[in-house]
Amino acid sequence: MTASDSGSDRRERLKALREAALHRPVLARHLTDGFTGRWSRRQWAHASLFATLGMLVAAIVPGFSASGAHPQPAHAPRHSMALALPPLPLTRLKGSQGDSWQIVRVQRGQTLGAVFEQLDLPASTLHRILDQSDDKKALTRLKPGTELAFDLPVNGELRTFRYDRDDSHRIEVSLAGDTITQKVIVRPTETRTVVISGKVGKSLFRSARKLGLSGNNINTLTDEIFKYDIDFNEDVGANDRFSVVVEQIWREGELLRTGPVLAATFTTDGKLHTGFRFERAGKAEYFTGDGRPLKKSFIRMPIPYARLTSNFGTRRHPVLGRTRMHKGVDYAARTGTPIMAAGDARVKSAGWQGGYGNAVVLDHGRGYTTLYGHMSRIGKIRAGQRIGQGTVIGYVGSTGMSTGPHLHYEFRVNGVHRNPLSITMPPPEPLSGAALTQFRAQTSVALARIQKVENIIYADVDAPPPAPNGAKKPKTTANKSKA
Incomplete structure (x- = not known):
């Protein structure tokens, strides 16, 4: 039988089914009952329903008949074969270097x-x-x-x-x-001395890091070199400029690390500040251009951000209840607050001292000594030990004759008690002799490097060379150069 014959038979069956559906008694009765020559809504609904059923039957039945007329071919048998993979190269099997x-x-x-x-x-x-x-x-x-x-x-x-x-x-x-x-x-390394110069912009830290300064380098600028001359929270603007001389260690084209700051200049509000690294007695310090240390001999407050509760002078003692001389100042703080050495010193004593409780006495040389009393505990120091300014020597407490946690701080000059809040602190010892001569030689080289780089970067600015004692400087843009 051909495909055309099969299609003709399918159409004949469909026609017969439609006629049978229309001539069923039920449908005829529904369509003729009460017929007035015009179909009602109900008659239209019935006619549509039966017509739909008829079309569904017509569509389904030929499918079954077609499947019966054309049986599906049986699946061909499948066979599996094991194919050997090519062997790994000997170098891969053993693992080449x-x-x-x-x-x-x-x-x-x-x-x-x-x-x-x-x-x-x-x-x-x-x-x-x-x-x-x-x-x-x-x-x-x-x-x-x-x-x-x-x-x-x-x-x-x-x-x-x-x-x-x-x-x-x-x-x-x-x-x-x-x-x-x-x-x-x-693996050979190369040391390069470079000058990094730039503007503060929105953030000194962000600008300096972008130019290649390490976090330690930036902390050196803000916490050591210019700490005493520049308030980095209030005094610094976006157009202020800095230049820093550092040594960088390179290996095979990779920057390994950046060394300490060798020299630095910072221009803020038209004033130039300078700082230079120099080792004195085996210890690295930062000095001004004329050889004076940038770090002050003493810090005013051994506890940062503490509250002054008692001044130097005569007062009624809170424990003894009688008037007597208060030979120091008191700073209130929570128990356990760290206490720092006011300056470089040798530990004279560390232990219990009567009404002072746990106390530490530091000898700063040249007749200057400081005392720290009522500590809850003493830091990791011992008598005779040399310590640097800012070293934690103990922690705030209320030992001895004390009514609450605080630090009692005394400042003595040749054994005489002085008011630490009003006394003129002794200036640090400047460089002299051979040390000063060597320092000036190093300073001139560093200044020449900074001047050379800035002349290249800011060629369109008529700027005088940087001077140690300060000068008006124009504003600049960020850059870095090898000198």
């Missing part, structure tokens, strides 16, 4: 043992490496950010372990069976 390095950066608090465990390496392998390593102490005290490399071929066994002993030397530890060999690879 350098094809499977994994780099790990040590996280805060993470140990070398934890790194080995993370890579599913046995602890016995770690112990073998440590037993034969010359850097056992360094490997067991890894700093956050340290880069470690592991050569792990497809068999999962550690073949080579790599780490940096320092900036210039990389160590490769190779494991082959029970044999461990160590190779030292020299």
Whole structure:
């Protein structure tokens, strides 16, 4: 039977079904009952329903008949075959050198043992490496950010372990069976002295970091060099300019770190401030252009942001109840608040002193001493120890004759008590002699570097060279240059 014959039969069956549906007694009765020559709404609904049913039946029945007329072919049988994969190259099977390095950066608090465990390496392998390593102490005290490399071929066994002993030397530890060999690879570094110059903009920290200064460099500017001359919260504007001389360590085109600030200038409100790093008696300090230390000999308040509760002078003692001389000043603060040394000093005594309770006496030289009383506890200091300005020597308390937590602070000159709030603090000792000569030689080089860079960056500005004693300076834009 042809396809045309099948289609003709399907149409004949559909026609027969439609006629049968229309001639059913029920439908005829519904369509003729009460017929007045015009169909009602109900008659129209019935006619539509039956017509729809008829069309559905006509559409479904041919499908069944067609499936019966054309049976589905049976599925062809399927067969599976095992095909051998091409063998791995011998170099891949054994693992060629350098094809499977994994780099790990040590996280805060993470140990070398934890790194080995993370890579599913046995602890016995770690112990073998440590037993034969010359850097056992360094490997067991890894700093956050340290880069470690592991050569792990497809068999999962550690073949080579790599780490940096320092900036210039990389160590490769190779494991082959029970044999461990160590190779030292020299990686030369380059030190560059650069001048970084820029404008404060919206944020000094953000601008300086963008130019390449480290966080420590910026803290040196704000907390050491210009701390006493510039209020960085109030005095600094967006157009103020800074220039900094630093040393940078480079290796194979990568900046490893930035060294301390060697020299710096800061222009704010048209006034130039300068600071230069110089080692005196083996200790690095910052000085003005004429050799005077930028750090003051003494800080006024051993506790920052404390509240003054009792002045120097005669008063009624809160414990004894009689009038007597108050030989210092009192600062109220919470128990446990750190107390700082007012200046560089040698610890004269640290311990219990009668009505002072836990107290510390510092000898600053040249006849100046300070006393700190009523401490809750004394810091990690001992008699005879030399400490720097700002060292924490103890914590606020209420020991001895005290009615509440506070610091009793005394300032003495040649044994005579003086008011620490009104006395003119002694100036720090300036450089002199051979030290001053050497300092001036270094200063001139640093100033020349800054002047050279600024002349290149700000060639369109008629600016005089920077001077140590301050001068009017034009505003500038951010830039960096190697000098």
